[in-house]
Amino acid sequence: MIEDFSFYLALVVLIVFLIMLSNKIKLAYPILLVIAGLIISFIPGVPVLKIEPELIFIIFLPPLLYDAAWLNSWKELWHWRRIIGSFAFVVVFLTAVSVALVANFFIPGFTLALGFLLGGIVSPPDAVSAGAILKFVKVPKRISSILEGESLLNDASSLIIFRFALIAVVTGQFVWYEATLSFIWMVIGGVGIGVLIGVIFCKTQKFLPTDANMDIILSLVTPYIIYITAEESHASGILAVVSGSLYLSYNRHHFLGSSSRLRAETVWQSFIFLLNGLVFLLIGLDLPEITSGLKQEGISFFDATLFAFLITLVLMLGRMLVAYGAVIVTKIASLFITVADKNPGNRLPFVLGWAGMRGVVSLATTLSIPVTLDGSPFPHRNLILYITFIVILATLVLQGTTLPFVIKKLRIPNFQDHLPKAETERFLRKELAKASLEYLKLNGRESEYSIHLQKWVSEWEFDIDFKDKSILPDDYILYKNILEEQRQILLKINRSKELVDEEIIRRFLHKIDLEEENLKQE
Known part of the structure; x- marks a missing residue:
């Protein structure tokens, strides 16, 4: 051989x-x-x-x-x-x-x-x-x-x-x-x-x-x-x-x-x-x-x-x-x-x-x-x-x-088994933003948000892709918990919403994993 x-x-x-x-x-x-x-x-x-x-x-x-x-x-x-x-x-x-x-x-x-x-x-x-x-x-x-x-x-x-x-x-x-x-x-x-x-x-x-x-x-x-x-x-x-x-x-x-x-x-x-x-x-x-x-x-x-x-x-x-x-x-x-x-x-x-x-x-x-x-x-x-x-x-x-x-x-028609891709992505972003803000209200101190958390709040509120990930230790723990909350929300939506395409949900989960890995590099 x-x-x-x-x-x-x-x-x-x-x-x-x-x-x-x-x-x-x-x-x-x-x-x-x-x-x-x-x-x-x-x-x-x-x-x-x-x-x-x-x-x-x-x-x-x-x-x-x-x-x-x-x-x-x-x-x-x-x-x-x-x-x-x-x-x-x-x-x-x-x-x-x-x-x-x-x-x-x-x-x-x-x-x-x-x-x-x-x-x-x-x-x-x-x-x-x-x-x-x-x-x-x-x-x-x-x-x-x-x-x-x-x-x-x-x-x-x-x-x-x-x-x-x-x-x-x-x-x-x-x-x-x-x-x-x-x-x-x-x-x-x-x-x-x-x-x-x-x-x-x-x-x-x-x-x-x-x-x-x-x-x-x-x-x-x-x-x-x-x-x-x-x-x-x-x-x-x-x-x-x-x-x-x-x-x-x-x-x-x-x-x-x-x-x-x-x-x-x-x-x-x-x-x-x-x-x-x-x-x-x-x-x-x-x-x-x-x-x-x-x-x-x-x-x-x-x-x-x-x-x-x-x-x-x-x-x-x-x-x-x-x-x-x-x-x-x-x-x-x-x-x-x-x-x-x-x-x-x-x-x-x-x-x-x-x-x-x-x-x-x-x-x-x-x-x-x-x-x-x-x-x-x-x-x-x-x-x-x-x-x-x-x-x-x-x-x-x-x-x-x-x-x-x-x-x-x-020319096989689209059978409408799932919501359209753009509509699904808007729905998922909205649900994740709501869950993230709710988690902050319950576990954070809104009056003492750091500048980093304020930017993230703005991202969730206006659905803006914010790139700066330089964060403080306390923010890291809080944000990591929020990412896990988002992950669980996506898994829950996947189980309960039949019209939501799981392939799109997996892409969102993949992005959360990448985000979590980026945090570890800071």
């Missing part, structure tokens, strides 16, 4: 360069990285970048899911829980069934169990790809919230299908009542273990003295500890990481200081940036090994490609049909419950159906298939790898490059 260190270092530099290029030409970086990896793989003498299959899940998935859950909004997740739940569980299951039936019928020697194995691998869309593409086009908050929420849960549901299918392939049998009990434990145990470990970390960091360095290190090891603990307990490690991360994210202001939150944000952005870049580049670099495996299985390149495009077509049409099926179900539900949207429209389902790019999870899952089964090669492993590769490449290139055009062409 040490002799290839220069190559790995060059890959990191290449990832940064390609993402810079993608931003310049406004092309989603997953597409560019996959194509670049594919080109590099054909260069003579390039070292084979290979990771042991059983380590794929442990290396990549826990931190990627942890970061996605940390950035997700629990409020948005709960608000869209019905459609998110439908796409994350019902759609994934129906997709897996469709793939299993088609693969069993059209691919020679493909059993139903292998079909479900393939279905579990390719059924979950990739949030990283969708997020990278959506940043180049303005979309309603509703779409991004649904896609982000779906990606958190569909990974878990697809991997549960994959695990049961793998057991059926290995043992040659499927006992439904054992599978049912195992499924219940995987879900309940996974969620319970994730939340429990989240509570332990939250309480530990709150009551024991830690600094930003310790908090960042703990945040880096937390997803791995949660995942490994759940897997060792035969529960769902994916659900455990998601549930634990959501709990910690929701309580971040109760156990982390401003320094830890700000510095951890920077560290995690760089860490996830590198992981995403590596995993998409790895997709392209793996092609030569996959195609050589096809020759060993005696499957022609043409037939394998035909099977792969057939599965891709099933995935694309299936997701589109289910998306419009959800509209019909919603309209029927609106006759019985008031929360269902009576007129969801036809354009939103098309976008949700078209945003079905596959990526990180599908790659990690397919590479985790064991190489051998009882000493003999795992049946059709290389064909499954090749089909997955083509599915990822085809959906990224076809759907990924056209999604911005589709969104612009459809």
Whole structure:
């Protein structure tokens, strides 16, 4: 490995360069990285970048899911829980069934169990790809919230299908009542273990003295500890990481200081940036090994490609049909419950159906298939790898490059799920100013305000951005308390005001953290 260190270092530099290029030409970086990896793989003498299959899940998935859950909004997740739940569980299951039936019928020697194995691998869309593409086009908050929420849960549901299918392939049998009990434990145990470990970390960091360095290190090891603990307990490690991360994210202001939150944000952005870049580049670099495996299985390149495009077509049409099926179900539900949207429209389902790019999870899952089964090669492993590769490449290139055009062409309306941005910001500034002045009246001595506090009072009264932060010790304590009061007001508004976009509230909270850090520099 040490002799290839220069190559790995060059890959990191290449990832940064390609993402810079993608931003310049406004092309989603997953597409560019996959194509670049594919080109590099054909260069003579390039070292084979290979990771042991059983380590794929442990290396990549826990931190990627942890970061996605940390950035997700629990409020948005709960608000869209019905459609998110439908796409994350019902759609994934129906997709897996469709793939299993088609693969069993059209691919020679493909059993139903292998079909479900393939279905579990390719059924979950990739949030990283969708997020990278959506940043180049303005979309309603509703779409991004649904896609982000779906990606958190569909990974878990697809991997549960994959695990049961793998057991059926290995043992040659499927006992439904054992599978049912195992499924219940995987879900309940996974969620319970994730939340429990989240509570332990939250309480530990709150009551024991830690600094930003310790908090960042703990945040880096937390997803791995949660995942490994759940897997060792035969529960769902994916659900455990998601549930634990959501709990910690929701309580971040109760156990982390401003320094830890700000510095951890920077560290995690760089860490996830590198992981995403590596995993998409790895997709392209793996092609030569996959195609050589096809020759060993005696499957022609043409037939394998035909099977792969057939599965891709099933995935694309299936997701589109289910998306419009959800509209019909919603309209029927609106006759019985008031929360269902009576007129969801036809354009939103098309976008949700078209945003079905596959990526990180599908790659990690397919590479985790064991190489051998009882000493003999795992049946059709290389064909499954090749089909997955083509599915990822085809959906990224076809759907990924056209999604911005589709969104612009459809002219999706703003659904008014939240107050307008300017109105929300004015409302938050007014509430913070009122809370700050009220706190001063209760805890300060109005007749003895220093010049600094008088300027801050003027700032709150007239909503002026005052820059002078040179303050006296007593003022520092009082102002720091006011910042904490503002923080609690924002958290309260986020919990109680459904129409207030949490993304804007998080920006205000971020500014308060920066303000608190600026005080420490004086």
